[in-house]
Amino acid sequence: MSRILEKPRTVVSPEHCKGCGLCVMACPKDCLMQLATFNSKGYHPSSYKGEGCTGCGMCFYSCPEPAAITVYKKGAEYPDD
Ligand code: SF4
Ligand code: SF4
Numbered sequence: 001m002s003r004i005l006e007k008p009r010t011v012v013s014p015e016h017c018k019g020c021g022l023c024v025m026a027c028p029k030d031c032l033m034q035l036a037t038f039n040s041k042g043y044h045p046s047s048y049k050g051e052g053c054t055g056c057g058m059c060f061y062s063c064p065e066p067a068a069i070t071v072y073k074k075g076a077e078y079p080d081d
Pocket of ligand 2: 022063
């Protein structure tokens with residue numbers, strides 16, 4: 001199932017994230033955070049706080065890990081769980 005987003009949002013893949021924190025520092029809206037939990041490789045992955053994303057893409061462009069961050073713009077098709 002999927003739905004059309006009414007506002008932007010960002011999704012971090014916990015298993016692709018290396019926990020470097022660059023995306024957290026890059027976000028001008030302070031809407032990313034690093035989790036206290038570990039992924040399977042022992043990193044603290046970043047995560048979207050759930051509010052405030054403008055879809056600017058700064059986090060995506062700051063991230064050195066391919067496939068770690070996906071930015072969904074308003075009106076994008078979003079894959080529901
Ligand atoms: S797209 Fe922009 S506003 Fe949204 S989480 Fe990334 S840096 Fe922050
Ligand atoms: S920049 Fe990429 S690798 Fe670094 S914390 Fe953010 S999502 Fe993880």
